[in-house]
Amino acid sequence: MVRFDALVGQRVVVRSIVPGERGPSGGPALTDVIGRLLAHDGTTLRIQRRDGSEVEVDVAGVVAAKAVPQGPERIRPRPAMDHTPEELARICTRGWPPRVSTELGAWTLRASGGFTGRANSVAVHGDPGTSFVDALERVEAFYAAHDLPAKAQVIDETPWAARFSDAGWVGIGGTHDHAVVQVADLADVLARPLAPPPGPEVALRIEETLTESWLEAAERITSDVPQADVRHVLGSPPVVGFARVEGDAGIEAVARMVVTGEWAGLSSVHTLPHARRRGHAARLLEATARWASERGADKVYLQTMLHNAPALALYGRYGFVTHHTYRYVTPPPAR
Incomplete structure (x- = not known):
């Protein structure tokens, strides 16, 4: 038995x-x-x-x-770049799970009380299984029912970007109008130790429970977002770690790493203003990469904004390369 x-x-x-x-x-x-x-x-x-x-x-x-076997004993079936943008978009959704999720063909309609664009937009990948006009009507009806603005996450490298544009949907504007998804094989990340050596001035911990102190340090608490939605999106995956760097004055930097199957997803890398330029982001990246590898992941993705040059430079030193880009679009204003 x-x-x-x-x-x-x-x-x-x-x-x-x-x-x-x-x-x-x-x-x-x-x-x-x-x-x-x-x-x-x-x-x-x-x-x-x-x-x-x-x-x-x-x-x-x-x-x-x-x-x-898991970890280094296993044979890696597919490298990080050997995945289509649509495949990786679905994997990213599993690592940032919405509170409410409804399938429309191969699309995923996501709602989480307005907490982040990723968890409150329709993930457009594959065919919706209906006409494009009908799909847009269903998307708008879904978000109206959840008292949220209709929003679509559209991969730039797919034909859907032009379809939404032709339908009059426009980018949300500002720094979040376009984003980049980067990937790396964890073995490559772990082969490039760049973080400052540990010292008595800081301690790094990874916990598997989401805490108020981590949320506060990550600046993820907002008065207009239900905390149940925040906690579901960040804390509900079965394998998730919340990393923190602590100094004499408390938490100085945080990051989140989730493992879904063979993929790890790095997010919420944030250093408090008073602790910047101390190598904390590199410390967090290396520590969470090791943590994810020990839990069976062999590939890692992250999502950041195209304008975030310092972050992209850091990730590039660890072997991350751009896999695809996406943008958020919304329906044209009502006339």
Whole structure:
């Protein structure tokens, strides 16, 4: 009998019976699922695949299950750049999960009380499964129902950018009008230690629980955003770490790293004004990269703004390269 309690949190391979199907030998058809075992309740296993997607397996149909190597012992199937912008956009959504999510064909409508553009826009990738005009009407209706402005996250390198532009949708303007998604293979990041050596003046910790002090240091608390939405977006992924650099006066810098399957996602890198130019961003990047690698990730993405030259320069020194760019667009003003 398989003891699933001992496998929770590990990377596993689970073989189970496919109901109603027969295999080549005439017996029951079998299928394998490989991924991290997130949880089980005695009847169902919840497994996270390499791309961060999740699947449920009926315990009654399981014929075998065992842990498989993770970390440096595994063979890497695909490098970071060997993913389409649409694939990576879906992975990014899993690392920044919205409070409410509705599928429209291959699009994902996301709402989280207005906390960040990523969690409150339709992720446009693939086909919506309906006409473009109908898709836009459904998008606007969805956001009206959630008392939010309609907004679309459109990848520049896809034909959808022109389709939205032709429909009159315009960029939101300001510094958040365009953004860049960069990626790197974690082995390359870890092979380039650049952070100042640790000293007695600072301590670096990574916690797996979102705290008020981390939120305050990250400047993620706003009076007009429901805190339940903030906490869901930042803290609900099964594998997430909240890193902090602490000095004599308290927290000086923070970052967040999430692991979904083989991908890690770095976000919320922020150094408080009084502690800048001390190498904290590099310390956080290296520490969270190691943390993610230990939890089975071998690729990492991050999202930043095109105008953020200092951040892009730092990430470039660790081997990050631009994968794609995107922008947020909104419907034309009502006449």
